[in-house]
Amino acid sequence: MDLFSRSLSDLLDTVAGLSDDDFARPSGCADWLVRDLVCHFVIDAQDVLITLVTLTADAVTHDSVTYWEVTREPADDPLAALTVRLAAAYGEPWMLKHHVDDVGGAALRAAQIADPRLKVSTRDMVLAVADYLGAYVWEWTLHHLDLVAHLPGARRPHADALARCREVLELLAGAFPAAWRDEDVLLVGTGRRAPTERERAELGDRPLPFVLV
Template sequence: MDLFSHALGALLRAVSELSDDDFAKPSGCEGWLVRDLVCHFVIDAQDVLITLVTPTADPVTHDSVSYWKVSSSVADDPLAALTVRLAAAYGEPWMLKHHVDDVGQAALRAAQLADPTLKVSTQDMVLCTSGYLGAYVWEWTLHHLDLVMHVDVAGPPASSLARCREMLEQIAGAFPATWTDTDVLLVGTGRRAPTEAERAELGDLAIPFVLG
């Protein structure tokens, strides 16, 4: 629960530090500018607010790790093109910054007030609130790395990076202990190709593209 707040709070601060020119720069998400990625944060925060008020009595089916699907492409995401069009509709960067802060701060407050044992339903899955918010540590942190790929603002907290590395290694297996958490996440999710030396260290370890 605390990591959710740390990860989202850091992301919102990073967005607040963006200059107008930064919004037109590429992000770490293929095909998306920074403005498109920030618009995606609005949608994410709205999803958190909706899910936290969607309780269920059904049994838990997923946790913070199994919530995520492993794939090799984001091309089939039907919301990707919609997000780009929606981001362009904001017109001025300050409008988008205001909206993401508005719904992002609401998501922070809702998470802090939530009962961690309450079961919630989303995308045909049932999770404890603590598990759902734990899953979003991955979302905020990976997309925070995407945000700072080509702009000069602060990156994700070390605690969030470490937790996301743990989550990834539960799916893919252990990465070399000498690798930084950031390198593990960038390479392990396909955001950066491994160097020849890194590939040799990986050996037979399969590298999935775990979507955020």
């Protein structure tokens, strides 16, 4: 749960430091500008707030790792086009900044006071609160990398968050070369960039990319 707070705080601080021009730059998410990705953060934060109050007595079905699913094909997200239109509707970057800070800050506070032993329901899954928030470390950290993909000098995800996300990816998809940096494992392993010739040779016959949805 502490890593959830750290990864979300780092993400919100990075968004707060963006210039107006940064919002019109491409992100690491295909076909999305930075403004579209920031708008997606609003939706994610709302999801956290909704899920934390969707308590259940049902048996746990998933944990922070099995929450995610590995596929070889990009996920078809029906909200992707809506997110782009919604982001454009904000008009001025400061409006979107304000909203993501407002809703993201609320999600952060809600997580800090949540009882980790309770169970919540989301996406036809039941998780302990601690595992649900743990799953979102992946979401915040990978999208933090997407946010700064074309913003040299911008704040990057915390090393602990990167290490945890690598652990999740390797639990689901197998180990990567130990000498690789955590960030490179995540970028290559999720198809965010193609492996170099050297990396491809080190991977051997491993199929790529892995996309977690």
